[in-house]
Amino acid sequence: MNSPLPSMQEAAQEAEFQLLAAKDLLEWQCALSSAIHLDHLHNGGKSAGALAELAKYFSDTGFGGVYSAIDQFKQLGKSEPAPQNTQYEKEARIPLKEFAKGRQHVAAQELGVQQAAISKAIRVGREIYVTPHADGSYTATEVRAFPSSTAWEGEQ
Incomplete structure (x- = not known):
């Protein structure tokens, strides 16, 4: 048929x-x-x-x-190839503070940084978003004003 x-x-x-x-x-x-x-x-x-x-x-x-x-x-x-959702990663951004809440050590491991870096970034209010990927990995992206100063206000 x-x-x-x-x-x-x-x-x-x-x-x-x-x-x-x-x-x-x-x-x-x-x-x-x-x-x-x-x-x-x-x-x-x-x-x-x-x-x-x-x-x-x-x-x-x-x-x-x-x-x-x-x-x-x-x-x-x-x-038919499966449709690819190019918007997935843009829509799935999670604020770092939310991503790491109650699990800073694990979040640090997933991002490949030290736990202290996570803690400090949250403490000083840096605007960082975590994006989950289909393969189970994560990337973090920081949003900063342009042009920006070399140090964040409040960072010591």
Whole structure:
């Protein structure tokens, strides 16, 4: 079959639908299991066979759509490169004071500086932002007026 691939949005909507359908089927399976258990406790298992057949029917027919949605995503992944979010790093800036709050030693290690440098930068009010990167690393960037003096006010 050579039908065109769905767009990412169409595939995501189909996947959401299929996952919600699968969720319903799993809830029904759970309810059937409870019904079988209750049937054994209170009715000697007289309806257990029919309930088990219904459970088998659900398990045999219920997840084909999920597999189809997974295949659609696989095809999309092969045909369209994932969109790159160039804004991610700009939007993810965290003020140093917030980044290091309660964990200055760890923050210093993550930035490759001494803990004292973190402490002093926060104490004197330097405007420093930390950017997390997809690979788990961090960089810190300082915002300074231009032109600036060589020393910050208040630094000793």
